[in-house]
Amino acid sequence: MGLDFSVVPSYFGVLLQGMGLTIAITICAGILSFFGGIVFAVAALYAPMIIRLPMRAFAFLFMGTPLLLQLFLIYFGLIQVGIDLPAFVAGVIGLGLHFAVYNSELIQASILAVDKGQYEGARTLGLSRGQTVRRIIIPQAVRAVIPPMGNNMIALLKDSALVSVIGVMELTLAAQQAISRTYRPFEFYLAVAFCYYFINLALEAGLRHVERRIAASR
Amino acid sequence: MTTSFVKIKNAAKSFGNLQVLKDINLTVDRGQIVAIIGPSGSGKSTLLRAINELDPLTSGEVWLEGVQINRHLPPRQYEAHVNQVRQDIGMVFQHFNLFPHLTVRGNITLAPRMLKGLTEAQANALVEEQLTKVGLLEKIDEYPSRLSGGQKQRVAIARALAMKPKVMLFDEATSALDPELVEEVNMVMKQLADEHMTMIIVTHEMDFAASVCDRVLFMDQGVVVEEGPPSVIFQNPVEERTRNFLRKHLARNGG
Amino acid sequence: MTTSFVKIKNAAKSFGNLQVLKDINLTVDRGQIVAIIGPSGSGKSTLLRAINELDPLTSGEVWLEGVQINRHLPPRQYEAHVNQVRQDIGMVFQHFNLFPHLTVRGNITLAPRMLKGLTEAQANALVEEQLTKVGLLEKIDEYPSRLSGGQKQRVAIARALAMKPKVMLFDEATSALDPELVEEVNMVMKQLADEHMTMIIVTHEMDFAASVCDRVLFMDQGVVVEEGPPSVIFQNPVEERTRNFLRKHLARNGG
Amino acid sequence: DELAGIKERGVLKIAMSGQYPPFNFVNEKNEVVGFDPAIGTEIAKRMGVEVEVITTAWDGIIAGLLANKYDAVVGSMSITEERDKVIDFVGPYYTTKRAIFTKIGSPITSVDQLKDVKVGVTLGETHEQWARDQGYDINTYKGLPELLLELTNGRVDAIVNDSIPVMLAMKAGQYDLAVITDPSAEPVGAGIAIREGNPELAAAMKAALDAMMEDGTYMTIANEWVGGDIR
Amino acid sequence: MDTELILRVYPFFLQAAVVTIQLSILTTILGLTCGALGAAARMSRSWVLRAIGATYVSIFRGTPALIQLFILYFGGPQIGIQLDAFEAGVIGLGVNIGAYMAETMRGAIESVDKGQREAARTMGLSRAQAMRKVILPQAMRLMIRPLGVNINALIKGTALVAAISVVELTYTAQRYIGSTYKPFEMFLLSGALYMIIIYVVGIGIAWLDRKARIT
Numbered sequence A: 001m002g003l004d005f006s007v008v009p010s011y012f013g014v015l016l017q018g019m020g021l022t023i024a025i026t027i028c029a030g031i032l033s034f035f036g037g038i039v040f041a042v043a044a045l046y047a048p049m050i051i052r053l054p055m056r057a058f059a060f061l062f063m064g065t066p067l068l069l070q071l072f073l074i075y076f077g078l079i080q081v082g083i084d085l086p087a088f089v090a091g092v093i094g095l096g097l098h099f100a101v102y103n104s105e106l107i108q109a110s111i112l113a114v115d116k117g118q119y120e121g122a123r124t125l126g127l128s129r130g131q132t133v134r135r136i137i138i139p140q141a142v143r144a145v146i147p148p149m150g151n152n153m154i155a156l157l158k159d160s161a162l163v164s165v166i167g168v169m170e171l172t173l174a175a176q177q178a179i180s181r182t183y184r185p186f187e188f189y190l191a192v193a194f195c196y197y198f199i200n201l202a203l204e205a206g207l208r209h210v211e212r213r214i215a216a217s218r
Numbered sequence B, C: 001m002t003t004s005f006v007k008i009k010n011a012a013k014s015f016g017n018l019q020v021l022k023d024i025n026l027t028v029d030r031g032q033i034v035a036i037i038g039p040s041g042s043g044k045s046t047l048l049r050a051i052n053e054l055d056p057l058t059s060g061e062v063w064l065e066g067v068q069i070n071r072h073l074p075p076r077q078y079e080a081h082v083n084q085v086r087q088d089i090g091m092v093f094q095h096f097n098l099f100p101h102l103t104v105r106g107n108i109t110l111a112p113r114m115l116k117g118l119t120e121a122q123a124n125a126l127v128e129e130q131l132t133k134v135g136l137l138e139k140i141d142e143y144p145s146r147l148s149g150g151q152k153q154r155v156a157i158a159r160a161l162a163m164k165p166k167v168m169l170f171d172e173a174t175s176a177l178d179p180e181l182v183e184e185v186n187m188v189m190k191q192l193a194d195e196h197m198t199m200i201i202v203t204h205e206m207d208f209a210a211s212v213c214d215r216v217l218f219m220d221q222g223v224v225v226e227e228g229p230p231s232v233i234f235q236n237p238v239e240e241r242t243r244n245f246l247r248k249h250l251a252r253n254g255g
Numbered sequence D: 001d002e003l004a005g006i007k008e009r010g011v012l013k014i015a016m017s018g019q020y021p022p023f024n025f026v027n028e029k030n031e032v033v034g035f036d037p038a039i040g041t042e043i044a045k046r047m048g049v050e051v052e053v054i055t056t057a058w059d060g061i062i063a064g065l066l067a068n069k070y071d072a073v074v075g076s077m078s079i080t081e082e083r084d085k086v087i088d089f090v091g092p093y094y095t096t097k098r099a100i101f102t103k104i105g106s107p108i109t110s111v112d113q114l115k116d117v118k119v120g121v122t123l124g125e126t127h128e129q130w131a132r133d134q135g136y137d138i139n140t141y142k143g144l145p146e147l148l149l150e151l152t153n154g155r156v157d158a159i160v161n162d163s164i165p166v167m168l169a170m171k172a173g174q175y176d177l178a179v180i181t182d183p184s185a186e187p188v189g190a191g192i193a194i195r196e197g198n199p200e201l202a203a204a205m206k207a208a209l210d211a212m213m214e215d216g217t218y219m220t221i222a223n224e225w226v227g228g229d230i231r
Numbered sequence E: 001m002d003t004e005l006i007l008r009v010y011p012f013f014l015q016a017a018v019v020t021i022q023l024s025i026l027t028t029i030l031g032l033t034c035g036a037l038g039a040a041a042r043m044s045r046s047w048v049l050r051a052i053g054a055t056y057v058s059i060f061r062g063t064p065a066l067i068q069l070f071i072l073y074f075g076g077p078q079i080g081i082q083l084d085a086f087e088a089g090v091i092g093l094g095v096n097i098g099a100y101m102a103e104t105m106r107g108a109i110e111s112v113d114k115g116q117r118e119a120a121r122t123m124g125l126s127r128a129q130a131m132r133k134v135i136l137p138q139a140m141r142l143m144i145r146p147l148g149v150n151i152n153a154l155i156k157g158t159a160l161v162a163a164i165s166v167v168e169l170t171y172t173a174q175r176y177i178g179s180t181y182k183p184f185e186m187f188l189l190s191g192a193l194y195m196i197i198i199y200v201v202g203i204g205i206a207w208l209d210r211k212a213r214i215t
């Protein structure tokens, strides 16, 4: 069985569309996971018990079960209680929250590692607890976790393929569709691997840029 | 006219079973400069941190300008009250505690802008005023990581001054500095003394204390062992413990 | 009999475009104690680090007991050679750099056991000998995190001594310490001096330097500005720059 | 030709997803059963070899065939021209028709009304293309369970699917649906997929298939699993 | 909620969970090995090794694990690599997660204070000795938690091997969804089992982490 890439170009449009969706999901879910991660981390560390306990249970649910299952429940389960989300939105929320919980773990550790003197320095100036956390602690904690969070973003990009379970035609599913028509799996999988790699390179370049900017203020 | 501006009455403080402060009394008049000296672990930092409620006292009272700082209030009101009085108390730490993610300008303007609602123009005027005072105007847009230790500490002082505090607390402001850099910070503190800023200074530099302070407290094991003008404390201390402490210091500093 | 034990010839060192050391020459005889003083950034640390090849020189030579340290060798041989000579050079850093995951005993025995193949009994005898010397025998099974700064630094010295080095390098061994803890470390260094250990000491403590050293080097901007016995350098320096530097120091330390 | 190899080995390896009742699925004893394994087993028997059933996610089933991980896919694979270029089909061994389902009591009673409502289809099936060609407003899903769920959830008003699996779901009492017959629907054949260049294997399988249709075995299997003739 | 159905089929889910656990354990071992080698290569003095390490991380982290698995399992035979599905699953997933773990390990090693290395070298320890006796023991404590996150992702990632016909927990659930039309019940069952596995692993990681911190 030799490789025959001549079938690929006729599916170019489909793959490109899939790639567009993959990028869109990754960006939206990436942003959600970033800010969600901060919110979860702050809630887990500073919120009163009554919020912290359910938060911890929520985090454990998301850490403990496969993303596939979470997406399924968000899309097919929530509608049964009257919350009707479009597939794309459900996908973004599922992916976003899943990785927000991961990011929150990183940010929590890094918040705890911010020098206690920073907190005292700010409080001494008269800033309130909330102001101190928002303006002094969080900005420093987030900077410190950009590299490991980059790891998560790259994982998120790849896991966006799971959104196909709720019928979103992203890159991997687009390729599988093309395969189920043409029966040319290797050609398409290689093409798709290349597409992911390409997005990944852009992502890595972006991360390096952010890291350099942050390094400038160190 | 001397009013007792800062007043500490029967202050006591324990961490668990460890009693760190035991019945401390201290009054500081407006414009006065008080130095606190004493061996490591004697409770100097704890006392300063009690004044602005970073480590609230176990018992006793702290007053600033006729207002009691360590009042018992419901949590929300206490928060607001504490944030308010802290704005009147500038504090400078041994390790500067500059905010690494903000420039010098950002460090200095953060609190005034958030708490006093200064406009950008007002804030800029304020930074320039304070930086000129500490002689660092040219570093206005640098990040702290690019400053030397002495410069960092001067920025920390400017940051505290920008809130126009009524009293300044210094906790070993120079002891993390390389020896050459100490002088520039001491200069700034001397200048504040000339401007009659009320100050409480914890320090290991006896000579500096002697040259700027109105009064010196020697603390050991949580009590004030001896208190008086620098000439008395440094030249003719009454207490044996004070003499011992000073002897050690002088031995090291080439007496 | 004086042989030149450590010898540095025409040493130069650049980091990128920045020339940090410029044509430095230095000889230290066996048993001699040399102090290096000078302002921050003058290249003192860089010079010490060049001696044991932590920051190899850009040009020039470093000799120890007739053997050139910074030889050009093929990578493998160079590695072996450098590891060999480093065993003869003890180094003590400003920030101690004790290994936090090992006890005091582990810190001290690690290198002798790995490099000299000591048995457990020999290693234990060695730790006890060295800890007795620095007066810390009772801390033998503590982890570094439970020690005070002065104790940490004494362990660091014991660790370096355990390799029976021919020369000891100290880079501001006391400047990260709280003032009261300096004395205990200086005591240990004085004791080494009494035992005629060859030492090169970078320090900011002029009085200590004056009391233990045979010779003082004043460095500024990568060159040795002036060199001589402490009595000359501290009392009658020839160079303007030396005088300026010392004046600042004395002003602070109550001269 | 691979026929000789299979005979020598004594085992015919067939693949299916195990997720497509009544054609292939797992029963409550965790065994793979259904029309497809029954047909596959019968073919193997007539070829004089044992059968081995492999379940694999549909995503990788074609790649597995091309990579020699098994000899045939007996997994309800629709025969299309495009696929025929890459692999060979034996059969069709059954045919099915497109059908449209709504909830009982739905106002939708004819194909014409689909224009104004939300239609659910399975991604990548021929029905998806058909629905698109008709210009319907569609939602796409990965499989029948999701389609059925969405019809009950009300996110779609009608679903388009092969009729037999839906009929079976209804018969199992899980769902109560109304069928809209589509007069324009063409029957679609499902074939056994094998690698290209194996005329002898194809012939042997074809012969076995023809023979079981002749002697009534096929009908017995069809009656057992589907409840009617689906040739 | 069809509890009767759950009670009837749960033994098969338990069997599948065993497959998931076996996959997870073997993949973790292989991943840690690849991670260690990858990290060592990336920090090596030889630029050839550094380039190999960087390429490994970039490619295996940059493309989907599913596709790597396909290429290994289905493409492997063409270059003479005949693996059964389980072996291919372990190797494919292990090499993939190894790329992530390499970065985790490198991060931890590089964040050990530079002074530690210098102190060790100053005493005459060789690079390797300093690494083994001084740097690694300290890096170990820093990497346990982040590696725990990698392992968490890996356990869930084992579901991918369904595509190469290994019947593990997720695929068991999906097959039963196909035949029972009861997705919620089936996912609940598999989800609960995943949570148990991950909970136990989490306890183990926390224990290791605590142990490593005691000094």
Ligand SMILES: Nc1ncnc2c1ncn2[C@@H]1O[C@H](COP(=O)(O)OP(=O)(O)OP(=O)(O)O)[C@@H](O)[C@H]1O
Binding pocket: B015, B018, B020, B038, B039, B040, B041, B042, B043, B044, B045, B046, B047, C178
């Ligand atoms: N948060 C705390 N919890 C428990 N003990 C504490 C705490 N803060 C300080 N202490 C203890 O209180 C005592 C006094 O500490 P303090 O920092 O006030 O001393 P100090 O005079 O400032 O010493 P130094 O000159 O070393 O700064 C010490 O024994 C210290 O260990």
Ligand SMILES: Nc1ncnc2c1ncn2[C@@H]1O[C@H](COP(=O)(O)OP(=O)(O)OP(=O)(O)O)[C@@H](O)[C@H]1O
Binding pocket: B178, C015, C018, C020, C038, C039, C040, C041, C042, C043, C044, C045, C046, C047
């Ligand atoms: N690794 C390096 N890369 C670039 N520049 C360096 C490096 N190490 C030192 N320098 C520069 O070399 C100069 C001399 O540094 P060195 O640490 O030797 O000074 P020093 O005399 O020890 O100062 P201090 O008293 O502050 O320790 C400084 O300008 C410093 O910024």
Ligand SMILES: [Mg+2]
Binding pocket: B044, B045, B046, B171, B172
């Ligand atoms: Mg203190």
Ligand SMILES: [Mg+2]
Binding pocket: C044, C045, C046, C171
């Ligand atoms: Mg230095």
